[in-house]
């Protein structure tokens with residue numbers, strides 16, 4: 007084993023101190039010293055260096071139990087670095103800047119129909135550049151642009167390996183990055199939403215995340231990471247066949263989970279609000295459609311839960327409408343099909359942070375920065 011060099015120790019202390027300030031949001035030098043068991047001079051030297059670099063700042067005073075009076079407090083500078091998240095969909099493009107806490111700095115929505123054309127990429131990237139200029143920050147503050155797409159992304163995040171919804175299979179990141187002077191990458195929208203869910207639920211280390219929105223998507227979270235898979239199509243459970251004679255899926259097969267457990271499947275031409283208004287008023291036909299969605303969802307979870315014994319997080323537009331009664335129903339149906347006893351503790355509603363797909367697209371850049379501080 008190689009010995010640890012003094013430089014590595016210095017870097018580790020710097021990282022530990024920064025991470026603690028980040029986590030506590032506001033903390034005194036004494037508390038840093040005490041919590042990390044580091045000497046006062048070591049902490050002072052690191053705080054000075056972090057402050058000079060611009061990573062942290064003195065943020066007023068804080069009550070300190072350790073010294074029994076007020077002490078100077080330190081906080082991180084949240085916009086020292088910024089991540090840009092972009093969500094591409096058929097009709098609109100959402101663009102957002104988030105700080106090191108994953109909080110929104112600014113957001114715009116650009117109405118523009120997706121087309122696989124030079125004109126489209128040039129226009130969208132010009133809007134992204136305009137948006138970044140409007141933030142009035144230094145260029146080096148921008149860590150990168152994450153682009154969430156309704157499609158499966160290659161493990162190196164550079165191209166779309168399957169994009170039937172937008173008809174963008176084979177799209178290269180270069181279509182965007184040639185006009186953007188920042189690192190760029192693609193991320194699958196369901197994985198983006200899962201990344202955001204995970205970010206705002208630090209206790210969430212392992213789960214099967216089901217994103218029940220206009221389309222159905224999923225992601226597996228393992229050891230705190232969203233798993234991409236060997237070929238980029240991990241957890242594409244939306245194409246598991248639930249009924250070979252079922253409705254036609256956009257993938258060309260019949261009866262995929264997508265055709266039962268998505269908002270698109272639930273609506274039959276009507277608007278979402280109209281559907282749920284009638285559903286809440288007890289319209290029997292709408293109730294039957296919702297019931298069918300729940301039945302298929304329970305059947306899918308039954309199989310997935312046999313493969314992967316973990317929590318299942320339900321999120322997306324549909325999850326907003328899932329009631330406690332629906333949960334009981336799902337458990338009952340799952341139990342009826344599972345050979346052994348099941349606890350009723352593995353179905354959970356997501357926290358569903360606002361704009362989760364757009365925010366989630368920016369977060370990998372933020373995560374990487376926080377891990378190395380460079």
Ligand SMILES: [Zn+2]
Pocket residue numbers: 244245255256257258259262264
């Ligand atoms: Zn399908």
